[in-house]
Amino acid sequence: MILRIDPRAAEPLYEQVVFAVKNAVAKGTAKAGDRLPSVRELARDLAINPNTVVRAYELLEREGVIVRRQGAGCFLTGHHSHLSTHERRKQLHDLLARAVTEAFHLGFQAADIEKVMAACLEEVSFPERKEHS
Amino acid sequence: MILRIDPRAAEPLYEQVVFAVKNAVAKGTAKAGDRLPSVRELARDLAINPNTVVRAYELLEREGVIVRRQGAGCFLTGHHSHLSTHERRKQLHDLLARAVTEAFHLGFQAADIEKVMAACLEEVSFPERKEHS
Amino acid sequence: MILRIDPRAAEPLYEQVVFAVKNAVAKGTAKAGDRLPSVRELARDLAINPNTVVRAYELLEREGVIVRRQGAGCFLTGHHSHLSTHERRKQLHDLLARAVTEAFHLGFQAADIEKVMAACLEEVSFPERKEHS
Amino acid sequence: MILRIDPRAAEPLYEQVVFAVKNAVAKGTAKAGDRLPSVRELARDLAINPNTVVRAYELLEREGVIVRRQGAGCFLTGHHSHLSTHERRKQLHDLLARAVTEAFHLGFQAADIEKVMAACLEEVSFPERKEHS
DNA sequence: GTGGTCTAGACCACA
DNA sequence: GTGGTCTAGACCACG
Missing domain, CATH: 1.10.287 (Helix Hairpins)
Incomplete structure (x- = not known):
């Protein structure tokens, strides 16, 4: 999965990461079960702070888009919103x-x-x- | 023109004010030439700080939605975006x-x-x- | 002398009046000795507050561009700056x-x-x- | 980048800051990618309120001269006007x-x-x- | 009365 | 540490 962000945009970097992942899912370039890049890997690729990636992944997990499995990495769930x-x-x-x-x-x-x-x-x-x- | 905001929402108050004004224009409840509530008046009505209203009005002027005239008040322009x-x-x-x-x-x-x-x-x-x- | 101002511009009205007069002199459409419109007359023509015209004329007099003669009106001096x-x-x-x-x-x-x-x-x-x- | 303002001048402080930055760019003493002093730092150096610096930086960003990045600082873009x-x-x-x-x-x-x-x-x-x- | 500027100081979001 | 938001309150400029 290739994610792109624009460090010069006004939008916070972590939000850009969140949206980039969501967009990849919506566009079909990533699907349920796919593994996301590790925090360190993605931080290096995007030239941003690892904490920023962590924050983005936390948000994605909270929304149910990904699950984080200790030691294994982060995976797309393929689920949609769990709201009413x-x-x-x-x-x-x-x-x-x-x-x-x-x-x-x-x-x-x-x-x-x-x-x-x-x-x-x-x-x-x-x-x-x-x-x- | 009646504007409403939600002080508990995550969105900044001034952005809510900006959107409320834009929405009033789009909905047709306010039109070109109409005068907006004065800074102090709106601040009192919404129970927020006048500076927060000033900030919202500045943004609206920047986008060309209103003009601010010292001593006179703020008025809807009826213009749309001036971008290419x-x-x-x-x-x-x-x-x-x-x-x-x-x-x-x-x-x-x-x-x-x-x-x-x-x-x-x-x-x-x-x-x-x-x-x- | 015909003066034009734009009530929608950000520049204060009285400054626009001051500049319009200076511009008329520079362009040669008005010259030393010419009489300016009376305060009431200009206020009516421009659809602005007479106080705004008074303020503009005061500024022009302070800069030496016009002289106000009690009861007779305001006249262009044709002088330039009196600074060193x-x-x-x-x-x-x-x-x-x-x-x-x-x-x-x-x-x-x-x-x-x-x-x-x-x-x-x-x-x-x-x-x-x-x-x- | 060294910026100077005159607290006794009639021109608003924030406008003086805006012009000082633009001037530094025009004079070539600052160039694209350079980081501006932080809000707090510049406020301290110029002995003015941080909010006044914020306001100047907002204006500069609006004109496309700088970009502000939360947590990172403000940077010169090197762009010119985006108008037609x-x-x-x-x-x-x-x-x-x-x-x-x-x-x-x-x-x-x-x-x-x-x-x-x-x-x-x-x-x-x-x-x-x-x-x- | 209107908006414009500036200060002082708080707390949050971001990298 | 950075910038972002909000409050409170002052005083000035303008019409």
């Missing part, structure tokens, strides 16, 4: 409502937004779902 | 790609996301656009 | 050094700056000077 | 036109201004540019 359906729907709405408001202030129309949104959805490999027929 | 088209498109894509990744990890499918997205778009009053025919 | 030669040279250098630094950060080269500078100098009607021959 | 070419040219003209008008009222002739301008341009280390030949 209600809470998940609320977060989804907040997430999208915020994105829409920001897009509005960037000067886009609903049609522009839907088009780009569709493109973004294409890039994600959603888990298969039982279909009728 | 290329930069705006990039930001839109980043914005939506991130939202999609987060939604993926919340356990939603593409169809769910598109449905909620459509609902969010409905709530925003986009400027009218010349149509052919 | 040394102080004037210092101010000129500061003025230009600052402009150059800002131009540098706008991404311009020395040649660009000199070219635009020459154009700006063309627009100003400097007083005639005794020439040799 | 058109906007940059407009700002350059305004900048110089204003300087010329002020110089006019200080009582200088075009020749004086050009001479001092040339001297100011000499003091700035413009980035090298590919020459033909």
